[in-house]
Amino acid sequence: MSKKKNSELSNRLADIVVLGMQEKKGNDIVKLDMRTINATVSDYFVICHADSNVQVNAIANSIEEEVFKAFGQEPWHKEGHGNGEWLLLDFVDVVVHIFRTEKREHYRIEELWGDAIVERFKSA
Structure with a gap:
């Protein structure tokens, strides 16, 4: 598969992830494009937060369902x-x-990659 085609697929996958987040009202959805940053292992980081453990898990389940519907793919790895x-x-x-909202505020992982191209999304 060519690099361009792979990049298009990863962008589409990131957009499907955003859709899954929006379906369950994820807050402050951010897509970080990491493709131009040296020594990164992924093309995109997609981040959101929620106010309860139940909503965090519901968002994860929604993402997994949307990605499976679109690509027939399950996560390679899951944690938490x-x-x-x-x-x-x-x-x-x-x-x-x-x-969870307070964990995102504490870790602020978006700030670790200041050179990433940032795209913000609203909840659905």
Whole structure:
């Protein structure tokens, strides 16, 4: 697969992740384009937060459902599915972070990649 085609697929995957977040009212949805940053392992980070553990888990489930419907793909790796504080879904080219509000404010991971191209989305 060519680099351009792979990049288009990862962009589409990131957009499907955003859709899954919007379906469950994820707050302050941000897509970080990491493709121009040296030494990054993923093309995109997609980040949002929610005010409860239940909503964090609902957002994760929505993302998994939307990605599976669109691509027939499940996450390569998942972390945090029990506690609902910071949930990570790794789709290899797209890494998803879903935080409880206070955890996102504490870690502020968006600030770690100041050179990334940032795209912000509203909840649906």
